[in-house]
Amino acid sequence: MKPRWYFDFVSPFSYLHWQKMRPLVEAGRVEAVPILLGAVLDALGTLGPAEIPAKREFIYRQALWQARREGVPLVFPPAHPFNPLPALRLCIAAGIGVQAIDAIFNAIWRDGLDGSTATLAPVARGLGIEGDLDAAIAAPEVKQRLRGMTESALSAGVFGVPTLQVEGGLFWGNDSHDLMMAVLEDPGLLREGPLATVGSLPVGIRRKG
Template sequence: MGAHWYFDFVSPFSYLHWQKMRPLVEAGRVEAVPIVFGAVLHALGILGPAEIPKKREFIYRQALWQARRDGVPLRFPPAHPFNPLPALRLCVAAGATPPAIGTVFDAIWAEGLAGDAPVVLDGLAARLGLADAAAAIADPVVKDRLRANTDAALAAGVFGVPTLAVEGELFWGNDSHDLMLAALEDPGLLRQGELAGVAAIPVGVERRR
């Protein structure tokens, strides 16, 4: 089945987690999969963290604090959320390789560039070795690949980014990295002891919608 790391450039936590995941992707232990987080939210009928005002403030502070803690440069783009589709498609057009992923992440989150501005996208395309940003972004093959990635994430049960999928289990968020590593080393970890029984805990009450 393999391990898949699902991410979107709109997420500062995806950027922070990429710093830890990149060696695993480069070593071939994990496949990095760009997806459209907004499409996941739409399919599940839920709001994104940045769509809830007080949660938005909290996650921005949390991201900045985690970056400081981890010694990772983080500079917010001019506006957030922004439309990540063009950047995601450029990444897919460039093969979604570790260098391509890193290049896009760094432009948006280390340099603080607008991830959906045409001039930035033109510059990104040049860095990625793509001759024409507009053509790459509009390429039907690229669009289909990104859509297929997102559909695969939904089929796996992904509800947020970044998420690592290992042996049918999901690990969400930058702060879950230690648990992710443990599960990568021992895929049977979640089938042992108390960790194995969480799915069987009964739901006591359900909120009416």
């Protein structure tokens, strides 16, 4: 299976990592897959990083620092987390192409827009979606495709975004990019050696709860 890159527009780290993944998606080496992170977290019974107050402040600082280090403009939207469904569904309605992903990420994380249908309407027109944007992104086939891709991510074991799936391995986070590229160039690292066997390490203790 072609390596898959799972992302959600709600994630600043997905935006930062997209700058590195775009050439691989353009070259057809990696498939970009939008998913609803909130549904993943609900299914796993875990909190998102922005739902833990001290962690929320840390990850925002981390995102800003990574953006500055990487030379990527980053402006937070007016509130975060925000509802990413309009952005995700617009991406699907527009065909999940590089142009659509670029335009939506830029509107939210470069220009600091709120990700609502009202602010995304000009983006949609630029992607060739005319008329009622609400109706376009509410189409049953659009909703079903997002649901299906999110379920596929859960089946693969995805627990956060951005995540690159290479064969049976999952690699999470913008700061894991070097590891992702090493495995993408040599998937054999997942078949033998320490990277292949570490998953069998026994669990020594489990928390009660």
